[in-house]
Amino acid sequence: MKKALLNLLRQTPDKPVALTPTATPPLLVPSAPSRRDFLQKSSLGGLSVGLLFDKLKSPFAVDQELEFTTQKVNRSAAPSDLKITDMRIANLVGVPFSSPIIRIDTNQGLVGWGEVRDGASPNYALMLKQRLLGKNPCNVEQLFKVIKQFGGHGRAAGGVCGVEMALWDLAGKAYNVPVYQMLGGKYRDQVRLYADTPEGGTYEEFATNMKKRTGKGYSFLKMDFGIGMLAGQKDMLVGANVWDITNQYNGKENKVGNYGMTKHPFTRIQVTKKGLDKLVEHVGKVRDIVGYDVPLAADHFGHFDVNTAIQIGKAMEPFRLAWLEDMVPWFYTDQWKQITNAIDTPTLTGEDIFLKEEFIKLIDNRAVDMIHPDLASSGGILETKKIGDYAEEAGVPMAMHFAGSPISMMANVHCAAATENFVALEHHGVDVDGWEDIVTGLKPIVDNGFVRVPDKPGLGVELNEEVAKKFLKKGGTWFAPTDVWNTRDSWDREWS
Incomplete structure (x- = not known):
């Protein structure tokens, strides 16, 4: 002007x-007048x-x-002239896992923040830099279509999704509006959280941990239980002695393979009646500790086939669990449908699915009762809203998986606020000292188990460098130059 x-x-x-x-x-x-x-x-x-x-x-x-x-005119950006000039990363750890933080710089001084999914390589994001330089970050959907071919299921989507978060942050700052507003507005001012609860060595310790959660206002809890807790006990499991089932993420390689990397149906592990009774006893005691006023979900059951999944599901029905999560891999649609049809407890999966198409298969086949995208894998903010909207039209609720820093949480919060069928968002960092101080702009972040949806532009928070540096990976660099990623070295077109 x-x-x-x-x-x-x-x-x-x-x-x-x-x-x-x-x-x-x-x-x-005066000249010839016109409207x-x-x-x-x-x-x-x-x-x-x-x-x-x-x-x-x-x-x-x-x-x-x-x-x-013009004193009240926003001078922070001219959106049509905004251009991406750089992208750098600082890899944080212990928040509660690894969380590579993305910083996208622009020609107008605006900075956009994003986050690669926990446990994923920062290179998943850095390889996208050459496709973003010189582009207008406000064209979020257009740029997402350019980079989404470089994402995949699980952690392989971390770079694409983290960049998408940062693009929305920049677009919101350029137009001076919160991200939820650009998604069509919000259904709620507060986003409900559900908290994982660490188990104790005894039920008394576990009860103490549970009381800490409810004491902080959490009205939705989740626990882990499964065949790992039966390992080494007489007559509890069939066929488990050839596997290392104590940790499904770091299973040792042996003659029959790596338990953690073997898909569930192929281990051929079964649970005996004695083993089922032990699981029932365990969950019953936990339910008594929690009570029935608070929803209690369950996860991490182990690697076994669909028949065992159904047996465990039926055994858990007296405890009215909120859902049973990831009992078999998400891509076994027919097996999920078998389990869902056989038990009364709600079924849920989806934290490793990239893009809406695979969620659509689960929803259209009525294979699960609920969906569970992780925004840092499912495609980012807009794609996750599209997933939620599709599920909502089919009458399927959406919970959201999350295990990262406050930057990724804010991306989830804006999406959750703008999606009607949202139920609750996971919070894995409840016990991490200094977690909330990693960012500025919203304090406290969590208030009695809820997050207030920020009304500030973009995601509504900025990285607090002084605190965030305390979480920097040992030997890592703080947003070091990434010029090696500036040059494109491939032909990306997917069609001829």
Whole structure:
């Protein structure tokens, strides 16, 4: 606007205009009237005439009046001219896992924050830099279509999704609106969290941990239980002695393979009646500790086939669990449908699915009762909203998986606020000291088990470098230059 007004003034003669009863100042000479002319003059006329006469008095008055008149205009960005100039990463650990933080810089000084999913390589994001430099970050969906071919299921989607978060942060800051507003507005002002609860060595310790959660206001809890807790006990499991089932993430390689990397149906592990009774006893005691006023979900059952999944599901029905999560891999649609049809406890999966198409298969086949995307794998903010909207039309609720820093949490919060069928968002960092201080702009982040949806532009938070540096991976660099990723080295078109 200032540029337009200065151009207008440049066309105005420096010499005073003699006004007579029959003379009209050049700016006010009427021409063939039109609706467009009227709108232009009605918006600029009063200001431009005022500036004209200020100019006649003093050349310094123009800048002073422009400064005063436009004092409430957002000068932080000119969205149409915004360009990406750099992308760098700092890899944080212990929040509660590894969380590579993305920083995207622009030609106007705006910075966008994103986050690669927990446990994923920072290179998943850095390889996208060459496809983003010089682009306008406000064209979020267009850029997402450019980079989404480089994502995949699980952690392989971490780079694409983290960049998408940062693009939305920049777009919101450029237009001076919160991200949820650009998604169509919000359904809620507060986003409900559900908290994982660490087990104790005894039920008394576990009860203490549970009370800490409810004492902080959490009204939705989740626990882990499964065949790992039966390992090494007499007559509890069939076929488990050839596997290392104590940790499904770090299973040892042996003669039959790696338990953690073997898909569930192929281990051929079964649970005996004695083993089922032990699981029932365990969950029953936990339910007594928690009570029935609080929803209690369950996860991490181990690697076994669909028949064992159904047996465990039926055994858990008296405890009215909120859901049974990831009992078999998400891509076994028919097996999920078998389990869902056989038991009364709700079934749920989805934290490793990339893009909406695979969620659509689960929803259309009525294979699960609920979906569970992780926004840092499912495609980012907009794609996750599309997933939620599709599920909502089919009457399927959406919970959201999350295990990262407050930056990724805010991306989840905006998406959850804008999606009608949202139920609850996971929070894995409840016990991490200093977690909330990693960012500024929203304090406290968690208040009695809920997060207030921020009304600040973009994601609504900024990285607190002083605190975040305390979480920097040992030997890591703090947003070091990434020029090695500036040059494109492949032909990306997916069609001929």
